Amino acid sequence: MAKITFIQPDGTRQIVNATVGQTVMEAAKLSDVPGIEAECGGACACATCHVYVADGWREKTGSPSEMEEDMLDFAFDVREESRLSCQIKVTDELDGLIVQVPAKQF
């Protein structure tokens, strides 16, 4: 089990319980986190589950694969800390993870 905090653009925080092996996107959808659309259902094919990983967590989440980088081209306001949440697998190490939801998913 890992606790993940989603921060909305207006600063609202929502803490979600995620199971190891889930993706961060799945954990968000199960708890109805606003702003995580995941139109393609987690196939890394739409870029509508875009999040910003908070400082201090990027080493643990790792960096995007080539396929994910390609798909991030379809996201808006992409930053260095951008990830697609369907491509981050929840591990025990990610307990306490903080991610920010972008203002818009397109």
Next chain:
Amino acid sequence: MDMAQNGAQNGAENGSDNASAGAPVETDVVIIGAGPVGLFAVFELGLLDIRCHLIDILDKIGGQCAELYPEKPIYDIPGLPVVTGQELTDRLIEQIKPFDPMFHLNERVDELTKTADGRFLLKTDVGRAFLCKVVVIGAGGGSFTPKRPPLEGIEAYEATSVFYSVRRMDDFRGKDILIVGGGDSALDWTLSLQPIANSLTLLHRRDDFRAAPHSVEKMRELVASGQMRLMIGQMTGLDGSDGNLAGVTVKTKEGEERLPINRVLPFFGLTMKLGPIANWGLNLEENLIPVDTEKFETSEKGIFAIGDINTYPGKLKLILSGFHEGALMAQQAHRYIYPDKKLLFQYTTSSSNLQKKLGVK
């Protein structure tokens, strides 16, 4: 996987016949959407001697299976422990071959009205018309449309200064053009429009491109010889008046810069929107079409909705549910198309009549 926007670019030339802007195509059933559920509906209708035309906005058959996840394995198709989106599409195309369906790709159905004789008249965005007795909406998540960058006020410039596809190159002649993106659409149009532009800038978020390497190489040569500009960054704002764009603000590592630009082509892939279906007078519930679970018919007699686009108590958005819905829909469609014929329920395993239709020897 590149959600390139060929579907939006190619216009009409990919339909499997050449009729356009003439007399309406007359057929039993028009299926809107050529995804897996629309394809299997051809099979179920075909067994009942009902002929179909399919219309899809994409430039290929297969819907989301072909556009979003052609390489991804699907594990819940009965009898196929694992099959990719493209394989499933290919097998369905094979399965419905005996019924010779007609495909009209790169076309979007814009209008659906009822005629005086009780049939339906459909008009597409390329000016083609269809007359049919039954309409089956199998439009999945809606029609694939280009993504609109969420910049304030962008709508005001669309179709005058901001375009998501190039329909006429002349609209870009002598203009100061900004192309945004890093895939084949962005690079191809960069190379095609650069010779006729007054100035051309390509903007991408990173100095790495998904597009074909030879296009990227050609683009870099044009940049090196000063014939165009490449910027690494993102759009942050637009300015202008009365739909005429005057400038685009771009954020790069060096800071913000305003470029004098009067044409923008953003290429950010496709998203699904309900689209014109919303205007056809059908009851809708949160962008889905409510149907009964006996015939999968909408609020309008003779118009059915199957697959992800419909909703009913207990609905599951699964391909297999869509197959079932198509089979039951076909029974009712038969009553409308052959009101005087008795429908005899038969199995493909034992019916020589059905086997003849399938070409079994």
